[in-house]
Amino acid sequence: MPELAEVEYFRRQWDSGFGSLVIAVASHPKMRVFRGTDVAALQKALTGARLLGSEGHGKQMLFRFSGGASLGIHLGMSGRLRAEATGMSPGKHDHLMLLQEQRSLVYCDPRMFGRLRLAVGNGVPEWWRNLPPTVISPAFTRTLLAEQLMRRRRSPVKAALLDQDLFPGVGNWMADEIMWQIKMHPATRAGDLNVLQQHDLWRVSRRICRTALKTIGVDWSEPPKNWLIHRHWQKRGRCPRDGTLLDHGTIAGRTTVWCPVCQKGAAQPG
DNA sequence: TACTCTGTTGAATA
DNA sequence: TTATTCAACAGAGT
Structure with a gap:
């Protein structure tokens, strides 16, 4: 499903969590969406951090947290983001859930062609640098x-x-x-x-x-x-x-x- | 059962 | 060597 506009729609599904702490992180750590990512480090970096904001670029998304952590998300072929009422337990395809006091932020991806990645420390993540100009930007000449x-x-x-x-x-x-x-x-x-x-x-x-x-x-x-x-x-x-x-x-x-x-x-x- | 798929990657091929 | 095509990934729907 997700192309440029669909990705933007899904990115906004987590807007309600801006400014709130992540109390706990639930995940399916062995799933393919975490390939190349240290899930334990991801859980550690996001637990107790505050979700500050997000950015989109093409099909890529970046979520910024207090403490300098960044969560990168690509939705692949079947990924989606949603916010749920608290108390939901993860479904079969809900591979990452960020639990906040008022809601849970969920990443769901049945086919698992999507990808989650983590960057820690201040500065722009290596995978968020040198992105090509977006189609609607002035640099796309x-x-x-x-x-x-x-x-x-x-x-x-x-x-x-x-x-x-x-x-x-x-x-x-x-x-x-x-x-x-x-x-x-x-x-x-x-x-x-x-x-x-x-x-x-x-x-x-x-x-x-x-x-x-x-x-x-x-x-x-x-x-x-x-x-x-x-x-x-x-x-x-x-x-x-x-x-x-x-x-x-x-x-x-x-x-x-x-x-x-x-x-x-x-x-x-x- | 067999075939489809809004994506990306790395191997095979031209 | 360089550019392009293909198979693989994994599950759900038809």
């Missing part, structure tokens, strides 16, 4: 995009959209949404875009990120009715623009949906 498209000139544009170093936070549905809104076949080679197409990609990807953050990211409300996302997982979905039966296939290793009429003109996959 047309020039930067053009350079990166040229570097990956032989790969499909869809693969470039899924590259977290270039479009942090963009995932499968957002990539398909962007390609559909700019009316370009997702298998188009990155190096084949002319200047106008590059500009379209830049402008539309920023607009889609902003709009998704304002809807899904705030309260899980629906993005605009005419977006492709609403037809994306329908078995026989039709293009919101022209009603054509949507085509689907695997591009850049991922399920991809596109309209064969308004997104034609590029090389076919395979």
Whole structure:
């Protein structure tokens, strides 16, 4: 589920815990989500610490605690965050629970492709430094995009959209949404875009990120009715623009949906 | 039963 | 060597 806006929504689910102490930490310490992380150290660092705030960057999140500890969370394919009333015991997939006086902050992840990590001491964690510019930031310039498209000139544009170093936070549905809104076949080679197409990609990807953050990211409300996302997982979905039966296939290793009429003109996959 | 999946990684391949 | 594709991870839903 979680792409840019979904991650932002889940990050806010822990806002109610800001300013409160973590009384105890419950975990499933042997689960895959803790790979590479010392769970005992994590429990020790967070127990008795106060949750100060959080930041998001693409699909990554950082939660800051008093005493200098930072908890990094990536939701993977099926991770979620929620706040529960106190007294709940962890469910099968609730791999980390931060117990506070008024609530419990829960990380749940059935498939465990997500990841939890800890940094202690003051300063920015090593894994939170040198992050690429977010799509909606001023540093995400047309020039930067053009350079990166040229570097990956032989790969499909869809693969470039899924590259977290270039479009942090963009995932499968957002990539398909962007390609559909700019009316370009997702298998188009990155190096084949002319200047106008590059500009379209830049402008539309920023607009889609902003709009998704304002809807899904705030309260899980629906993005605009005419977006492709609403037809994306329908078995026989039709293009919101022209009603054509949507085509689907695997591009850049991922399920991809596109309209064969308004997104034609590029090389076919395979 | 068999096949799907909104993600990332490291190995295999071109 | 460099860039891209693929299999693996693990569980739930169809």
